C-alpha cells in the first residue's frame with residue numbers, strides 16, 4: 639500500500655469558538671484529481687490552508703506526503719483565488735512566476751539562470767510564454783490564472799492545490815484551464831476547490847462535498863438531486879453532464 643499524498647483523520651478546525659471543520663476524514667492517493675465543492679463558508683479555503691501548513695488543526699491529524707504540511711511546503715504548488723492586480727501594478731509576468739522560486743537554492747534572493755529557465759519552462763507549459771514581459775495588471779482573467787498556475791509549477795511541486803481558479807472567468811476559458819490541469823494531472827496530484835460541481839465532474843475522479851464535515855463521492859455517483867439535498871441551491875450546478 640503506497641503512502642497517501644494527503645491524509646486527514648478526524649480533522650477539526652475552529653476560528654475562536656466558531657467550528658469551521660469537524661471530523662474531516664480524507665485520503666488522497668498519488669495521481670488523483672479531486673474537486674472540493676460546498677456552500678459559501680463551508681470551509682473549503684480553510685481546508686486548503688491547513689494542507690498548506692498556513693493553519694494548524696484544532697483537533698485530529700493531517701499529513702501531506704507523510705509529514706506535517708509546513709515541512710513539505712516546497713512540494714506543494716498553490717493557486718489562490720483570483721487576486722485582481724491593479725492595472726499599473728509595476729511587475730511583469732516573468733517576475734510573478736519567478737516569485738515561485740523564492741527560497742529555492744540561493745539564499746541571497748537573487749535569481750539564477752536556472753530560476754529564469756524554470757520560469758520560462760513553466761510559462762511554456764501553461765501556454766503563456768508570449769506574455770512574459772507584459773505587466774501583470776494588463777492581463778485578462780484567464781491569462782492571469784495561467785500565470786498564477788505557472789508560478790505554482792515553477793517550484794516543481796508534487797501536489798497542486800487550487801482555490802477556485804476559474805471564478806470570474808468565462809466558461810470557454812474555464813474549459814481551457816481545466817484541460818491544462820487534466821494534462822498536468824499525468825504527473826501531479828491535484829486538489830481543486832470549485833463552486834461548479836457539474837463542470838468539474840468532467841475532469842476530476844472524485845468530488846468531496848464540504849460543509850463543515852466532508853463526504854466524498856465518485857464522479858459517476860453525482861446527480862442534481864443529491865447536490866440539492868446536501869447543499870440546497872448554494873452550489874452552482876449547470877445540468878449538462880449529470881450521470882444518470
Ligand SMILES: Nc1ncnc2c1ncn2[C@@H]1O[C@H](COP(=O)(O)OP(=O)(O)OP(=O)(O)O)[C@@H](O)[C@H]1O
Nearest residue numbers: 653654656658676677678679680681682683684685
Ligand atoms: N481569518 C478568519 N477569522 C475568522 N473566521 C474566518 C476567517 N477566515 C474564514 N473564516 C470563517 O470560516 C468559515 C469558513 O471559511 P472558508 O473561507 O474556509 O469557506 P469557503 O468554503 O472557502 O467559502 P467560500 O466558498 O465563500 O470561499 C466562514 O464562516 C468564514 O467566515
